[in-house]
Amino acid sequence: MTGRDFEHRKNWVRERLHLLGECFAVAIHAYAVMSNHLHIVLQFNATVSAAWSDEETASHWIRLFPPREDSDSARALKRQALLADPGRLALVRTRLGSLSWFMRCLAEPIARRANREDHCTGRFWEGRFRCQLLCDERAVLAAMAYVDLNPIRAGVVDTLDATAHTSASERIDLVRHGLPPAELLRPVAGTLPASLSISTADYLQILDWTGRALAPGKRGRIAEGAPAILAVIDRDARRWAMRVSSYRGGWARAAGGAQDLIDLAARIGQRWLQGIRLAWRLS
Template identity: 60%
Template sequence: MSNHLHLVLRIDPGETLRWSEDEVAARWVRLFPPREDSDAAIEAKCLRLQANPERIETLRERLGSLSWLMRCLVEPIARRANREDGCKGRFWEGRYKCQALCDERAILAAMTYVDLNPIRAGMADRLETSTYTSAAERVTQVREDPASATSPLKPIAGRLRPTVDITTADYLHILDWTGRQLAPGKRGRISPDAPAVLANIDRDGTRWTTRVAAFNSGWHRAAGSAQDLIALAERMGQQWLAGIRLALKLGVKHRERTGRPAGGMARG
Protein backbone atom coordinates (compact mmCIF):
# COMPACT_ATOMS: atom_id res chain seq x y z
CA MET A 1 0.00 0.00 0.00
CA SER A 2 1.08 3.66 -0.03
CA ASN A 3 2.42 3.76 3.54
CA HIS A 4 2.07 0.24 4.98
CA LEU A 5 2.10 -3.41 4.03
CA HIS A 6 0.47 -6.62 5.21
CA LEU A 7 1.95 -10.09 5.59
CA VAL A 8 0.27 -13.34 6.54
CA LEU A 9 2.97 -15.58 7.90
CA ARG A 10 3.81 -18.51 10.11
CA ILE A 11 6.69 -18.12 12.53
CA ASP A 12 8.30 -20.74 14.77
CA PRO A 13 10.87 -19.16 17.12
CA GLY A 14 11.91 -22.64 18.28
CA GLU A 15 13.16 -23.55 14.82
CA THR A 16 16.35 -21.57 15.34
CA LEU A 17 17.23 -23.70 18.37
CA ARG A 18 17.83 -26.64 16.02
CA TRP A 19 20.34 -24.73 13.89
CA SER A 20 24.08 -25.22 14.27
CA GLU A 21 26.34 -22.27 14.98
CA ASP A 22 27.53 -22.45 11.37
CA GLU A 23 23.97 -22.16 10.05
CA VAL A 24 23.12 -19.26 12.36
CA ALA A 25 26.20 -17.38 11.17
CA ALA A 26 25.55 -18.17 7.50
CA ARG A 27 21.92 -17.03 7.68
CA TRP A 28 22.85 -13.80 9.45
CA VAL A 29 25.54 -12.99 6.91
CA ARG A 30 23.02 -13.50 4.09
CA LEU A 31 20.86 -10.84 5.75
CA PHE A 32 23.77 -8.49 6.56
CA PRO A 33 26.59 -9.25 4.11
CA PRO A 34 29.99 -7.54 4.35
CA ARG A 35 30.56 -4.44 2.27
CA GLU A 36 33.10 -6.30 0.19
CA ASP A 37 30.99 -8.64 -1.92
CA SER A 38 33.36 -11.58 -2.22
CA ASP A 39 33.39 -15.19 -1.05
CA ALA A 40 36.46 -14.53 1.07
CA ALA A 41 34.85 -11.60 2.88
CA ILE A 42 31.66 -13.57 3.52
CA GLU A 43 33.58 -16.54 4.87
CA ALA A 44 35.70 -14.28 7.10
CA LYS A 45 32.62 -12.66 8.60
CA CYS A 46 31.04 -16.08 9.26
CA LEU A 47 34.20 -17.25 11.02
CA ARG A 48 34.29 -14.13 13.19
CA LEU A 49 30.71 -14.73 14.27
CA GLN A 50 31.31 -18.43 14.97
CA ALA A 51 34.23 -17.49 17.23
CA ASN A 52 31.87 -15.51 19.47
CA PRO A 53 29.32 -17.90 21.12
CA GLU A 54 27.50 -15.08 22.92
CA ARG A 55 26.99 -13.21 19.66
CA ILE A 56 25.75 -16.39 17.98
CA GLU A 57 23.07 -16.85 20.67
CA THR A 58 21.96 -13.24 20.23
CA LEU A 59 21.68 -13.74 16.49
CA ARG A 60 19.86 -17.05 16.98
CA GLU A 61 17.19 -15.23 18.97
CA ARG A 62 16.92 -12.46 16.38
CA LEU A 63 16.53 -14.92 13.51
CA GLY A 64 13.45 -16.32 15.25
CA SER A 65 11.99 -12.91 16.07
CA LEU A 66 9.03 -11.32 14.27
CA SER A 67 10.31 -7.88 15.27
CA TRP A 68 13.62 -8.51 13.51
CA LEU A 69 11.90 -9.98 10.48
CA MET A 70 9.88 -6.79 10.10
CA ARG A 71 12.94 -4.64 10.70
CA CYS A 72 14.94 -6.46 8.01
CA LEU A 73 12.02 -6.09 5.60
CA VAL A 74 10.88 -2.52 6.08
CA GLU A 75 14.11 -0.61 6.78
CA PRO A 76 15.69 -1.20 3.34
CA ILE A 77 12.41 -0.28 1.64
CA ALA A 78 12.15 2.97 3.62
CA ARG A 79 15.78 3.90 2.91
CA ARG A 80 15.39 3.22 -0.81
CA ALA A 81 12.11 5.13 -1.04
CA ASN A 82 13.62 8.14 0.73
CA ARG A 83 16.63 8.07 -1.60
CA GLU A 84 14.35 7.98 -4.64
CA ASP A 85 12.25 10.86 -3.28
CA GLY A 86 15.28 12.81 -2.10
CA CYS A 87 13.89 13.25 1.38
CA LYS A 88 14.35 12.18 5.00
CA GLY A 89 12.00 11.17 7.78
CA ARG A 90 9.58 8.38 8.52
CA PHE A 91 8.32 6.48 5.51
CA TRP A 92 5.94 3.94 7.07
CA GLU A 93 2.60 4.67 8.73
CA GLY A 94 3.87 3.47 12.10
CA ARG A 95 5.44 0.59 13.98
CA TYR A 96 4.22 -2.84 12.97
CA LYS A 97 1.26 -4.50 14.62
CA CYS A 98 0.51 -8.21 14.64
CA GLN A 99 -2.49 -10.46 15.14
CA ALA A 100 -2.56 -14.16 15.94
CA LEU A 101 -4.66 -16.24 13.55
CA CYS A 102 -6.10 -19.04 15.64
CA ASP A 103 -7.56 -21.38 13.02
CA GLU A 104 -7.71 -22.09 9.30
CA ARG A 105 -10.78 -19.91 8.80
CA ALA A 106 -8.98 -16.93 10.34
CA ILE A 107 -5.92 -17.57 8.15
CA LEU A 108 -8.02 -17.66 4.99
CA ALA A 109 -9.97 -14.54 5.98
CA ALA A 110 -6.72 -12.66 6.65
CA MET A 111 -5.27 -13.77 3.31
CA THR A 112 -8.43 -12.61 1.56
CA TYR A 113 -8.35 -9.23 3.30
CA VAL A 114 -4.69 -8.69 2.39
CA ASP A 115 -5.06 -9.73 -1.25
CA LEU A 116 -8.13 -7.52 -1.73
CA ASN A 117 -6.63 -4.46 -0.04
CA PRO A 118 -5.33 -2.78 -3.24
CA ILE A 119 -8.69 -3.31 -4.95
CA ARG A 120 -10.68 -1.90 -2.05
CA ALA A 121 -8.33 1.09 -1.93
CA GLY A 122 -8.85 1.77 -5.64
CA MET A 123 -5.21 1.02 -6.51
CA ALA A 124 -6.23 -1.87 -8.81
CA ASP A 125 -9.43 -3.12 -10.38
CA ARG A 126 -8.50 -6.77 -10.96
CA LEU A 127 -6.63 -9.43 -9.01
CA GLU A 128 -3.96 -9.79 -11.69
CA THR A 129 -3.18 -6.06 -11.64
CA SER A 130 -2.87 -5.76 -7.86
CA THR A 131 0.90 -5.38 -7.73
CA TYR A 132 2.88 -7.03 -4.93
CA THR A 133 0.05 -9.34 -3.84
CA SER A 134 0.08 -13.10 -3.64
CA ALA A 135 -3.17 -13.07 -5.64
CA ALA A 136 -1.46 -11.55 -8.68
CA GLU A 137 1.36 -14.07 -8.35
CA ARG A 138 -1.09 -16.96 -8.14
CA VAL A 139 -3.02 -15.76 -11.21
CA THR A 140 0.22 -15.56 -13.18
CA GLN A 141 1.22 -19.01 -12.02
CA VAL A 142 -2.10 -20.52 -13.10
CA ARG A 143 -1.87 -18.87 -16.53
CA GLU A 144 1.61 -20.25 -17.06
CA ASP A 145 0.76 -23.66 -15.63
CA PRO A 146 -3.01 -24.38 -15.74
CA ALA A 147 -2.53 -27.67 -13.89
CA SER A 148 -1.43 -25.71 -10.79
CA ALA A 149 -5.01 -24.45 -10.38
CA THR A 150 -6.07 -27.80 -8.94
CA SER A 151 -3.05 -28.08 -6.64
CA PRO A 152 -3.44 -27.53 -2.87
CA LEU A 153 -3.09 -23.87 -1.89
CA LYS A 154 0.45 -23.27 -0.64
CA PRO A 155 2.29 -20.28 0.80
CA ILE A 156 3.91 -18.00 -1.76
CA ALA A 157 7.26 -18.25 0.05
CA GLY A 158 8.74 -20.92 2.28
CA ARG A 159 8.76 -24.70 2.35
CA LEU A 160 5.57 -25.09 4.35
CA ARG A 161 2.66 -27.47 4.14
CA PRO A 162 -0.54 -26.17 2.49
CA THR A 163 -1.99 -23.26 4.45
CA VAL A 164 -5.64 -24.26 4.21
CA ASP A 165 -7.39 -27.29 2.75
CA ILE A 166 -8.47 -25.82 -0.61
CA THR A 167 -7.01 -25.54 -4.10
CA THR A 168 -5.50 -22.46 -5.73
CA ALA A 169 -8.53 -22.18 -8.03
CA ASP A 170 -10.88 -22.35 -5.03
CA TYR A 171 -8.99 -19.54 -3.34
CA LEU A 172 -9.06 -17.32 -6.43
CA HIS A 173 -12.81 -17.91 -6.78
CA ILE A 174 -13.34 -16.96 -3.14
CA LEU A 175 -11.21 -13.84 -3.63
CA ASP A 176 -13.14 -12.77 -6.71
CA TRP A 177 -16.52 -13.30 -5.09
CA THR A 178 -15.59 -11.65 -1.79
CA GLY A 179 -14.11 -8.68 -3.61
CA ARG A 180 -17.40 -8.09 -5.40
CA GLN A 181 -19.29 -8.13 -2.11
CA LEU A 182 -16.90 -5.73 -0.40
CA ALA A 183 -16.52 -3.37 -3.36
CA PRO A 184 -17.23 0.32 -2.57
CA GLY A 185 -20.98 0.97 -2.62
CA LYS A 186 -21.83 -2.71 -2.32
CA ARG A 187 -21.18 -3.40 1.36
CA GLY A 188 -23.72 -5.79 2.77
CA ARG A 189 -24.86 -6.99 -0.63
CA ILE A 190 -24.57 -10.77 -0.83
CA SER A 191 -25.18 -12.49 -4.14
CA PRO A 192 -26.56 -16.04 -4.23
CA ASP A 193 -23.79 -17.36 -6.47
CA ALA A 194 -21.09 -17.79 -3.83
CA PRO A 195 -18.42 -20.39 -4.67
CA ALA A 196 -19.46 -23.83 -3.52
CA VAL A 197 -16.21 -24.26 -1.60
CA LEU A 198 -17.16 -21.32 0.63
CA ALA A 199 -19.82 -23.52 2.26
CA ASN A 200 -17.01 -25.64 3.70
CA ILE A 201 -15.41 -22.56 5.26
CA ASP A 202 -18.38 -20.48 6.37
CA ARG A 203 -21.93 -21.50 5.53
CA ASP A 204 -23.22 -17.93 5.70
CA GLY A 205 -21.90 -15.55 3.02
CA THR A 206 -22.73 -12.46 5.05
CA ARG A 207 -20.85 -13.85 8.01
CA TRP A 208 -17.82 -14.57 5.80
CA THR A 209 -17.60 -11.06 4.39
CA THR A 210 -18.02 -9.64 7.91
CA ARG A 211 -15.15 -11.85 9.06
CA VAL A 212 -12.89 -10.58 6.27
CA ALA A 213 -13.81 -6.91 6.66
CA ALA A 214 -13.22 -7.14 10.43
CA PHE A 215 -9.45 -7.10 9.86
CA ASN A 216 -9.90 -3.39 9.13
CA SER A 217 -11.61 -2.82 12.48
CA GLY A 218 -12.98 -5.58 14.66
CA TRP A 219 -10.22 -8.11 15.20
CA HIS A 220 -7.40 -6.84 17.37
CA ARG A 221 -4.66 -9.00 18.86
CA ALA A 222 -6.13 -12.18 17.44
CA ALA A 223 -8.78 -13.55 15.08
CA GLY A 224 -10.61 -16.83 15.51
CA SER A 225 -13.38 -18.49 17.45
CA ALA A 226 -14.64 -17.07 20.75
CA GLN A 227 -13.19 -20.11 22.54
CA ASP A 228 -9.75 -19.48 21.06
CA LEU A 229 -9.80 -15.80 21.98
CA ILE A 230 -10.98 -16.54 25.51
CA ALA A 231 -8.21 -19.11 25.92
CA LEU A 232 -5.65 -16.63 24.59
CA ALA A 233 -6.86 -13.98 27.02
CA GLU A 234 -6.40 -16.45 29.90
CA ARG A 235 -2.84 -17.25 28.79
CA MET A 236 -2.13 -13.51 28.71
CA GLY A 237 -3.58 -13.10 32.21
CA GLN A 238 -6.51 -11.02 30.97
CA GLN A 239 -10.22 -11.43 31.63
CA TRP A 240 -11.23 -10.20 28.17
CA LEU A 241 -9.76 -9.67 24.73
CA ALA A 242 -11.01 -7.28 22.08
CA GLY A 243 -12.63 -9.28 19.31
CA ILE A 244 -14.39 -11.86 21.52
CA ARG A 245 -17.71 -10.07 21.14
CA LEU A 246 -17.29 -10.13 17.36
CA ALA A 247 -16.45 -13.84 17.42
CA LEU A 248 -19.58 -14.52 19.47
CA LYS A 249 -21.63 -12.49 17.01
CA LEU A 250 -20.27 -14.54 14.13
CA GLY A 251 -21.53 -17.64 15.89
CA VAL A 252 -18.39 -19.74 15.73
CA LYS A 253 -19.17 -22.46 18.24
CA HIS A 254 -16.68 -25.11 17.31
CA ARG A 255 -12.90 -25.04 17.26
CA GLU A 256 -11.02 -25.81 14.09
CA ARG A 257 -8.64 -28.73 13.75
CA THR A 258 -5.82 -26.79 15.37
CA GLY A 259 -6.21 -25.51 18.90
CA ARG A 260 -3.17 -23.24 18.89
CA PRO A 261 -2.45 -20.11 16.90
CA ALA A 262 -1.69 -21.31 13.38
CA GLY A 263 -0.24 -18.15 11.94
CA GLY A 264 -0.38 -14.41 12.09
CA MET A 265 -0.81 -11.22 10.17
CA ALA A 266 1.72 -8.46 10.53
CA ARG A 267 1.15 -4.91 9.40
CA GLY A 268 4.10 -2.61 8.97
Protein backbone atom coordinates in the same frame (compact mmCIF):
# COMPACT_ATOMS: atom_id res chain seq x y z
CA MET B 1 2.19 17.28 -4.76
CA THR B 2 5.62 16.64 -6.26
CA GLY B 3 4.45 14.90 -9.43
CA ARG B 4 6.97 12.12 -8.78
CA ASP B 5 6.03 8.47 -9.27
CA PHE B 6 7.02 6.20 -6.38
CA GLU B 7 5.42 3.03 -7.75
CA HIS B 8 8.84 1.39 -8.12
CA ARG B 9 9.22 1.36 -4.35
CA LYS B 10 6.48 -1.26 -4.14
CA ASN B 11 8.84 -3.59 -5.98
CA TRP B 12 11.50 -2.87 -3.34
CA VAL B 13 9.12 -4.10 -0.64
CA ARG B 14 8.07 -7.19 -2.60
CA GLU B 15 11.68 -8.15 -3.35
CA ARG B 16 12.69 -7.57 0.26
CA LEU B 17 9.83 -9.77 1.50
CA HIS B 18 11.05 -12.63 -0.67
CA LEU B 19 14.60 -12.24 0.60
CA LEU B 20 13.43 -12.25 4.22
CA GLY B 21 11.30 -15.30 3.48
CA GLU B 22 14.46 -17.17 2.47
CA CYS B 23 16.28 -16.22 5.68
CA PHE B 24 13.77 -16.31 8.56
CA ALA B 25 11.83 -19.23 10.06
CA VAL B 26 8.68 -17.84 8.48
CA ALA B 27 5.88 -18.56 6.03
CA ILE B 28 4.55 -15.52 4.16
CA HIS B 29 0.94 -16.40 3.38
CA ALA B 30 -0.22 -13.07 1.96
CA TYR B 31 0.85 -9.49 1.42
CA ALA B 32 -0.39 -6.30 -0.23
CA VAL B 33 1.87 -3.32 -0.87
CA MET B 34 -0.28 -0.21 -1.10
CA SER B 35 0.68 3.42 -1.75
CA ASN B 36 0.88 4.36 1.92
CA HIS B 37 0.75 1.12 3.90
CA LEU B 38 1.60 -2.57 3.86
CA HIS B 39 -0.28 -5.68 5.03
CA ILE B 40 1.39 -9.07 5.60
CA VAL B 41 0.06 -12.40 6.89
CA LEU B 42 2.96 -14.28 8.49
CA GLN B 43 3.51 -17.52 10.36
CA PHE B 44 6.59 -17.87 12.57
CA ASN B 45 8.13 -20.93 14.20
CA ALA B 46 11.12 -20.12 16.39
CA THR B 47 11.75 -23.81 17.07
CA VAL B 48 12.70 -24.21 13.40
CA SER B 49 15.44 -21.56 13.48
CA ALA B 50 16.59 -22.91 16.87
CA ALA B 51 17.19 -26.30 15.18
CA TRP B 52 19.18 -24.93 12.24
CA SER B 53 22.81 -26.04 12.13
CA ASP B 54 25.60 -23.55 12.68
CA GLU B 55 26.26 -23.48 8.93
CA GLU B 56 22.59 -22.91 8.06
CA THR B 57 22.30 -20.14 10.64
CA ALA B 58 25.42 -18.39 9.39
CA SER B 59 24.26 -18.66 5.76
CA HIS B 60 20.86 -17.11 6.54
CA TRP B 61 22.40 -14.29 8.58
CA ILE B 62 25.09 -13.38 6.05
CA ARG B 63 22.45 -13.37 3.33
CA LEU B 64 20.58 -10.78 5.38
CA PHE B 65 23.65 -8.80 6.43
CA PRO B 66 26.37 -9.22 3.81
CA PRO B 67 29.76 -7.59 4.47
CA ARG B 68 30.27 -4.08 3.14
CA GLU B 69 32.76 -5.40 0.64
CA ASP B 70 30.41 -8.03 -0.76
CA SER B 71 32.95 -10.50 -2.14
CA ASP B 72 33.44 -14.22 -1.66
CA SER B 73 36.47 -13.67 0.56
CA ALA B 74 34.68 -11.10 2.73
CA ARG B 75 31.68 -13.41 3.13
CA ALA B 76 33.97 -16.30 4.06
CA LEU B 77 35.68 -14.20 6.73
CA LYS B 78 32.36 -13.07 8.19
CA ARG B 79 31.09 -16.66 8.19
CA GLN B 80 34.27 -17.87 9.91
CA ALA B 81 33.96 -15.21 12.61
CA LEU B 82 30.31 -16.06 13.24
CA LEU B 83 30.92 -19.81 13.40
CA ALA B 84 33.67 -19.22 15.95
CA ASP B 85 31.29 -17.36 18.30
CA PRO B 86 28.66 -19.74 19.84
CA GLY B 87 27.06 -16.92 21.84
CA ARG B 88 26.55 -14.82 18.74
CA LEU B 89 25.15 -17.81 16.84
CA ALA B 90 22.61 -18.43 19.61
CA LEU B 91 21.50 -14.80 19.42
CA VAL B 92 21.23 -14.97 15.63
CA ARG B 93 19.06 -18.11 15.83
CA THR B 94 16.69 -16.28 18.17
CA ARG B 95 16.49 -13.27 15.85
CA LEU B 96 15.78 -15.43 12.79
CA GLY B 97 12.66 -16.71 14.55
CA SER B 98 11.48 -13.28 15.67
CA LEU B 99 8.63 -11.23 14.18
CA SER B 100 10.16 -8.01 15.54
CA TRP B 101 13.46 -8.71 13.81
CA PHE B 102 11.69 -9.63 10.59
CA MET B 103 9.90 -6.28 10.57
CA ARG B 104 13.10 -4.45 11.46
CA CYS B 105 14.93 -6.14 8.58
CA LEU B 106 12.07 -5.18 6.27
CA ALA B 107 11.57 -1.56 7.34
CA GLU B 108 15.11 -0.26 7.87
CA PRO B 109 16.63 -1.09 4.45
CA ILE B 110 13.56 0.30 2.65
CA ALA B 111 13.74 3.50 4.69
CA ARG B 112 17.46 3.97 4.01
CA ARG B 113 16.98 3.33 0.29
CA ALA B 114 14.07 5.77 0.03
CA ASN B 115 15.96 8.44 1.96
CA ARG B 116 18.97 8.08 -0.33
CA GLU B 117 16.71 8.48 -3.33
CA ASP B 118 15.07 11.55 -1.76
CA HIS B 119 18.41 13.01 -0.56
CA CYS B 120 17.09 13.33 2.97
CA THR B 121 17.32 11.82 6.44
CA GLY B 122 14.79 11.08 9.14
CA ARG B 123 11.80 8.82 9.64
CA PHE B 124 10.33 7.12 6.59
CA TRP B 125 7.72 4.81 8.15
CA GLU B 126 4.93 6.38 10.19
CA GLY B 127 5.48 4.21 13.25
CA ARG B 128 5.98 0.73 14.64
CA PHE B 129 4.02 -2.08 13.06
CA ARG B 130 0.80 -3.39 14.57
CA CYS B 131 0.16 -7.11 14.75
CA GLN B 132 -2.82 -9.37 15.31
CA LEU B 133 -2.89 -13.03 16.38
CA LEU B 134 -4.74 -15.39 14.02
CA CYS B 135 -6.02 -18.28 16.12
CA ASP B 136 -7.00 -20.85 13.49
CA GLU B 137 -6.81 -21.60 9.78
CA ARG B 138 -10.16 -19.94 9.04
CA ALA B 139 -8.87 -16.72 10.61
CA VAL B 140 -5.69 -17.03 8.51
CA LEU B 141 -7.69 -17.49 5.29
CA ALA B 142 -10.00 -14.57 6.10
CA ALA B 143 -7.01 -12.34 6.86
CA MET B 144 -5.37 -13.41 3.60
CA ALA B 145 -8.53 -12.52 1.68
CA TYR B 146 -8.75 -9.15 3.41
CA VAL B 147 -5.12 -8.42 2.54
CA ASP B 148 -5.25 -9.63 -1.07
CA LEU B 149 -8.42 -7.62 -1.74
CA ASN B 150 -6.93 -4.32 -0.52
CA PRO B 151 -6.42 -2.90 -4.05
CA ILE B 152 -10.00 -3.75 -5.07
CA ARG B 153 -11.48 -2.40 -1.85
CA ALA B 154 -9.46 0.80 -2.26
CA GLY B 155 -10.71 1.25 -5.82
CA VAL B 156 -7.21 0.95 -7.32
CA VAL B 157 -8.33 -1.88 -9.63
CA ASP B 158 -11.68 -3.46 -10.51
CA THR B 159 -10.80 -7.13 -10.87
CA LEU B 160 -8.59 -9.64 -9.12
CA ASP B 161 -6.43 -10.35 -12.17
CA ALA B 162 -5.62 -6.63 -12.46
CA THR B 163 -4.03 -6.45 -9.01
CA ALA B 164 -0.28 -5.95 -8.60
CA HIS B 165 2.13 -6.08 -5.67
CA THR B 166 -0.03 -8.61 -3.84
CA SER B 167 0.29 -12.29 -3.06
CA ALA B 168 -2.87 -12.86 -5.13
CA SER B 169 -1.15 -11.47 -8.23
CA GLU B 170 1.82 -13.77 -7.58
CA ARG B 171 -0.45 -16.80 -7.29
CA ILE B 172 -2.32 -15.90 -10.47
CA ASP B 173 1.00 -15.57 -12.31
CA LEU B 174 2.17 -18.94 -10.97
CA VAL B 175 -1.00 -20.64 -12.19
CA ARG B 176 -0.62 -18.99 -15.59
CA HIS B 177 2.93 -20.31 -15.78
CA GLY B 178 2.09 -23.90 -14.93
CA LEU B 179 1.43 -24.25 -11.19
CA PRO B 180 -1.21 -26.99 -10.81
CA PRO B 181 -4.32 -25.14 -9.52
CA ALA B 182 -5.34 -28.20 -7.49
CA GLU B 183 -2.12 -28.05 -5.46
CA LEU B 184 -2.57 -27.16 -1.80
CA LEU B 185 -2.27 -23.47 -1.02
CA ARG B 186 1.36 -22.82 -0.11
CA PRO B 187 3.02 -19.68 1.24
CA VAL B 188 4.27 -17.31 -1.45
CA ALA B 189 7.64 -17.24 0.33
CA GLY B 190 9.31 -18.65 3.41
CA THR B 191 11.28 -21.54 4.83
CA LEU B 192 8.37 -23.20 6.67
CA PRO B 193 6.43 -26.03 4.96
CA ALA B 194 3.10 -24.47 5.92
CA SER B 195 0.54 -25.42 3.26
CA LEU B 196 -3.10 -24.72 4.09
CA SER B 197 -5.91 -27.22 3.63
CA ILE B 198 -7.50 -25.76 0.47
CA SER B 199 -6.14 -25.59 -3.06
CA THR B 200 -4.81 -22.55 -4.87
CA ALA B 201 -7.78 -22.72 -7.26
CA ASP B 202 -10.26 -22.78 -4.36
CA TYR B 203 -8.56 -19.80 -2.72
CA LEU B 204 -8.63 -17.74 -5.92
CA GLN B 205 -12.32 -18.59 -6.36
CA ILE B 206 -13.01 -17.45 -2.81
CA LEU B 207 -11.10 -14.22 -3.44
CA ASP B 208 -13.05 -13.49 -6.60
CA TRP B 209 -16.40 -14.04 -4.88
CA THR B 210 -15.44 -12.15 -1.72
CA GLY B 211 -14.24 -9.15 -3.73
CA ARG B 212 -17.65 -8.91 -5.38
CA ALA B 213 -19.57 -9.61 -2.18
CA LEU B 214 -17.83 -6.81 -0.29
CA ALA B 215 -18.51 -4.26 -3.03
CA PRO B 216 -22.26 -4.83 -3.64
CA GLY B 217 -23.00 -1.32 -4.91
CA LYS B 218 -20.71 -1.46 -7.93
CA ARG B 219 -21.70 -2.86 -11.28
CA GLY B 220 -20.24 -6.25 -12.08
CA ARG B 221 -19.40 -7.06 -8.46
CA ILE B 222 -22.77 -8.30 -7.21
CA ALA B 223 -22.07 -11.74 -5.73
CA GLU B 224 -24.50 -14.27 -7.17
CA GLY B 225 -23.43 -17.69 -5.91
CA ALA B 226 -20.64 -18.49 -3.49
CA PRO B 227 -18.09 -21.18 -4.44
CA ALA B 228 -18.78 -24.57 -2.93
CA ILE B 229 -15.55 -24.52 -0.91
CA LEU B 230 -16.99 -21.78 1.33
CA ALA B 231 -19.41 -24.32 2.79
CA VAL B 232 -16.37 -26.20 4.08
CA ILE B 233 -14.70 -23.12 5.56
CA ASP B 234 -17.67 -21.29 7.08
CA ARG B 235 -21.30 -21.93 7.97
CA ASP B 236 -22.57 -19.70 5.18
CA ALA B 237 -21.28 -17.18 2.67
CA ARG B 238 -22.62 -14.12 4.46
CA ARG B 239 -20.78 -15.08 7.64
CA TRP B 240 -17.60 -15.44 5.62
CA ALA B 241 -18.01 -11.98 4.08
CA MET B 242 -18.59 -10.53 7.56
CA ARG B 243 -15.55 -12.38 8.90
CA VAL B 244 -13.32 -10.87 6.20
CA SER B 245 -14.74 -7.34 6.40
CA SER B 246 -14.30 -7.36 10.20
CA TYR B 247 -10.55 -6.97 9.77
CA ARG B 248 -11.33 -3.29 9.15
CA GLY B 249 -12.05 -2.82 12.84
CA GLY B 250 -14.12 -5.63 14.34
CA TRP B 251 -11.12 -7.75 15.31
CA ALA B 252 -8.46 -6.23 17.54
CA ARG B 253 -5.53 -8.06 19.14
CA ALA B 254 -6.67 -11.42 17.80
CA ALA B 255 -9.10 -13.04 15.37
CA GLY B 256 -10.64 -16.48 15.67
CA GLY B 257 -13.21 -18.46 17.61
CA ALA B 258 -14.82 -17.05 20.74
CA GLN B 259 -13.21 -19.62 23.05
CA ASP B 260 -9.78 -18.91 21.54
CA LEU B 261 -10.19 -15.22 22.33
CA ILE B 262 -11.48 -15.93 25.83
CA ASP B 263 -8.48 -18.19 26.49
CA LEU B 264 -6.10 -15.54 25.13
CA ALA B 265 -7.64 -12.89 27.37
CA ALA B 266 -7.06 -15.14 30.38
CA ARG B 267 -3.43 -15.80 29.39
CA ILE B 268 -2.63 -12.08 29.15
CA GLY B 269 -4.54 -11.20 32.30
CA GLN B 270 -7.53 -9.43 30.76
CA ARG B 271 -11.19 -10.05 31.46
CA TRP B 272 -12.27 -9.30 27.88
CA LEU B 273 -10.91 -8.76 24.38
CA GLN B 274 -12.44 -6.75 21.58
CA GLY B 275 -13.76 -9.23 19.04
CA ILE B 276 -15.20 -11.83 21.43
CA ARG B 277 -18.76 -10.64 20.86
CA LEU B 278 -18.14 -10.68 17.09
CA ALA B 279 -16.71 -14.22 17.35
CA TRP B 280 -19.87 -15.40 19.13
CA ARG B 281 -21.99 -13.91 16.32
CA LEU B 282 -19.89 -15.77 13.75
CA SER B 283 -19.88 -19.09 15.60
